[in-house]
Amino acid sequence: DQQVKQNSPSLSVQEGRISILNCDYTNSMFDYFLWYKKYPAEGPTFLISISSIKDKNEDGRFTVFLNKSAKHLSLHIVPSQPGDSAVYFCAASAMKTSYDKVIFGPGTSLSVIP
Amino acid sequence: KAGVTQTPRYLIKTRGQQVTLSCSPISGHRSVSWYQQTPGQGLQFLFEYFSETQRNKGNFPGRFSGRQFSNSRSEMNVSTLELGDSALYLCASSLNKKNEQFFGPGTRLTVL
Numbered sequence: 001d002q003q004v005k006q007n008s009p010s011l012s013v014q015e016g017r018i019s020i021l022n023c024d025y026t027n028s029m030f031d032y033f034l035w036y037k038k039y040p041a042e043g044p045t046f047l048i049s050i051s052s053i054k055d056k057n058e059d060g061r062f063t064v065f066l067n068k069s070a071k072h073l074s075l076h077i078v079p080s081q082p083g084d085s086a087v088y089f090c091a092a093s094a095m096k097t098s099y100d101k102v103i104f105g106p107g108t109s110l111s112v113i114p
Numbered sequence: 115k116a117g118v119t120q121t122p123r124y125l126i127k128t129r130g131q132q133v134t135l136s137c138s139p140i141s142g143h144r145s146v147s148w149y150q151q152t153p154g155q156g157l158q159f160l161f162e163y164f165s166e167t168q169r170n171k172g173n174f175p176g177r178f179s180g181r182q183f184s185n186s187r188s189e190m191n192v193s194t195l196e197l198g199d200s201a202l203y204l205c206a207s208s209l210n211k212k213n214e215q216f217f218g219p220g221t222r223l224t225v226l
Binding site: 004006009034036041042043044045046049089091101102103104105106107 | 118147149154155156157158159162170172204206214215216217218219220
């Protein structure tokens with residue numbers, strides 16, 4: 001039973017355009033969400049996070065939107081660059097409870113075409 | 115400061131053998147988590163240690179075990195290896211349970 005879902009295994013976007021990566025979760029106890037980026041042969045690196053008290057968090061070209069009622073979040077990358085080509089993992093945890101292990105989605109492979 | 119290091123980076127074992135993987139967290143980080151990554155499954159949580167105590171455990175059989183030492187370094191052990199254990203094993207450390215995790219490069223385990 002996947003508590004964090006990323007239904008698009010892959011995504012291709014033209015350089016300079018917007019990349020939108022989607023993530024859905026099922027556990028209503030989740031209140032903290034993170035995005036990680038992973039290049040081949042490297043471990044994931046933290047990209048951006050959002051707490052459930054917010055619906056948007058922005059950091060440079062990266063913006064994460066959270067829709068709690070739909071249990072959905074998305075990562076927007078504008079403008080997309082070839083160096084953004086990587087696997088993106090959505091992750092969630094329940095920070096307010098003692099059960100706070102981080103649950104990761106299966107990842108979406110983004111290809112930015114020059 | 116130095117990042118999370120994992121040794122070895124690559125490992126080939128045969129079915130039935132056992133393996134021990136090592137992780138050195140970022141200096142000062144007391145929480146260490148282990149994940150298994152397989153194609154299409156994302157990162158599956160194995161366990162988390164904090165100050166030498168296992169705080170959380172994922173849904174893996176008892177063949178998977180771990181420990182943490184007083185210097186926060188951690189090891190995970192897999193006994194009686196199966197073909198399905200072939201995966202990338204990632205270690206991540208954080209300052210405390212509420213902080214973002216920093217991942218090591220992983221150990222690629224191949225079971226033949």
